Amino acid sequence: MDAVMVGYAGGIVLQRSRPAAGTTVAGNPSGVPFASGSDFQFDRKAGFDVSAGIRVWGPFAIDARYFSVNEAEALHNFVTPGNFIGAGFTGPGGTTFTGRYRSNLDSAEANLRYNITQFDRLTILAGYRWIGFNDRMSYKLNGNVATGVYEYMNHLRGAQVGAEFNVFDRSFPFQVTFIGKVAFVTTSAEGGIREFQGNNFIGSFLGQDKEKSKVYEGAINGSYNLTRNVALRVGYQYLKLDKVATGSDAAARSLLNPSLLRTVQYNSVHYQGVTAGASWQF
Numbered sequence: 001m002d003a004v005m006v007g008y009a010g011g012i013v014l015q016r017s018r019p020a021a022g023t024t025v026a027g028n029p030s031g032v033p034f035a036s037g038s039d040f041q042f043d044r045k046a047g048f049d050v051s052a053g054i055r056v057w058g059p060f061a062i063d064a065r066y067f068s069v070n071e072a073e074a075l076h077n078f079v080t081p082g083n084f085i086g087a088g089f090t091g092p093g094g095t096t097f098t099g100r101y102r103s104n105l106d107s108a109e110a111n112l113r114y115n116i117t118q119f120d121r122l123t124i125l126a127g128y129r130w131i132g133f134n135d136r137m138s139y140k141l142n143g144n145v146a147t148g149v150y151e152y153m154n155h156l157r158g159a160q161v162g163a164e165f166n167v168f169d170r171s172f173p174f175q176v177t178f179i180g181k182v183a184f185v186t187t188s189a190e191g192g193i194r195e196f197q198g199n200n201f202i203g204s205f206l207g208q209d210k211e212k213s214k215v216y217e218g219a220i221n222g223s224y225n226l227t228r229n230v231a232l233r234v235g236y237q238y239l240k241l242d243k244v245a246t247g248s249d250a251a252a253r254s255l256l257n258p259s260l261l262r263t264v265q266y267n268s269v270h271y272q273g274v275t276a277g278a279s280w281q282f
Contacts, residue, residue, distance in 0.1 A: 012067050014272065024137075030082070034084060037252060042072050049275055075100055148251075151192075156187050179219040180217070182214060192262070193261050211266055216238075
């Protein structure tokens with residue numbers, strides 16, 4: 001880091017991975033699948049991405065980054081062809097299901113960076129990572145007659161290591177940077193199912209748990225210096241949450257017995273997409 005202070009502000013557009021296959025609504029008592037978590041497919045969703053850093057001594061610097069992509073949404077509506085079980089209820093054929101899936105992602109990190117001067121273009125880092133991931137899948141039956149909401153709040157916290165490599169010498173106006181990080185985190189998950197008749201709450205099965213996990217992040221960024229101090233940047237972003245509790249997984253594993261949600265199980269979720277913005281240095 002040649003500059004004393006650097007900053008970046010821009011947008012990020014990510015797409016959440018499709019939920020894992022698993023029957024969420026089935027025939028009763030036939031067990032024939034009527035709906036699956038994989039019926040939900042998320043659109044791309046825009047958010048914001050900001051970071052700042054400062055050189056503290058020689059090749060050492062500290063930086064912090066925060067990005068957020070909220071209200072990523074997928075919809076799935078259908079009519080049951082026969083008697084059903086699912087969403088915490090049983091009922092007759094011809095029941096209309098209005099499905100909505102929403103995921104919220106927030107990520108914050110702070111790192112100590114060290115530029116390996118003998119290679120110049122290689123920087124290693126170590127720091128702390130926090131991620132909040134809220135996952136909510138719901139089905140409304142026949143308008144608002146009954147509703148089953150599967151929701152989990154996940155907090156991932158832990159140490160992070162990583163590296164960045166600039167392809168070209170820092171004197172070039174155009175730069176390509178490869179970034180890789182892995183965080184060794186503890187996932188704290190809490191949630192389950194809440195059931196409603198109309199707008200009236202009628203019951204729930206909830207659980208909470210902690211589990212050791214990892215977060216993987218990779219990125220490729222290209223930037224062009226408009227001036228000595230200002231650059232435009234575009235890039236590709238990938239993020240994998242190795243173990244988080246998800247709404248669709250809860251619906252599938254508790255189809256015949258909602259009380260199973262008093263314990264928590266985990267699945268993996270990933271995001272990928274693009275980033276674009278401007279950076280500056282002083």
